[in-house]
Amino acid sequence: MFTAVIVDDHPMVNGAIRTMLERTGEFKVLAECTNGQTALSVATELHPDLLVIDLDLPQLGGTEVISRLREGGKPMAILMISAGEEIVSGVRAFRAGADGFIHKSAPMEDVVAAAQLIVRGKIYFARSVMTAASGVVSNGSQGPLNDLGRREFEVFRCLALGMSNVDIARHMEISNKTVSAHKRNVMDKLGLANIRDVIEMARRYRIIE
Known part of the structure; x- marks a missing residue:
């Protein structure tokens, strides 16, 4: 079973993602965070297999969290989510070192599919994002x-x-x-x-x- 940490400043989003991931029977969510600073501390301490993180977070942005985790040599799979413009946000996620990107307008099933792929070493970006990146x-x-x-x-x-x-x-x-x-x-x-x-x-x- 894969472990996960979910980070979004809206608790309802965290809860929805947690429910969908755990329903697959493949994931155990270790923690939910609502700001970037806490996310960085929790991810560093718990070493989850998967980090699902929003781009725009209070205290510390999602790309900064990713950059610091990568600089620290943390090997976890990282899936970034955002409600911002898809290509711009996706390219930012790619450049920061995320393994995948999902727009918040996508079905929740897509979040799960992306998570299942990236924890197995693959990447998940829309073709338009990869073309731009x-x-x-x-x-x-x-x-x-x-x-x-x-x-x-x-x-x-x-x-x-x-x-x-x-x-x-x-x-x-x-x-x-x-x-x-x-x-x-x-x-x-x-x-x-x-x-x-x-x-x-x-x-x-x-x-x-």
């Missing part, structure tokens, strides 16, 4: 990133988020050997020497926040 690769203003293939770009993003080769392999459903090959290609194409260089370039081109 990956557009940085084809945008001429992104300089050297144009030289990266789709898989290489995803490895680049994951490295910038602090993910290990093992985590990237699980996330992308490829072998560790393939991850290592993509990593070498990324470093060579971009002329980078270490992970710190990767992070600096990712921030410069707004791939991560």
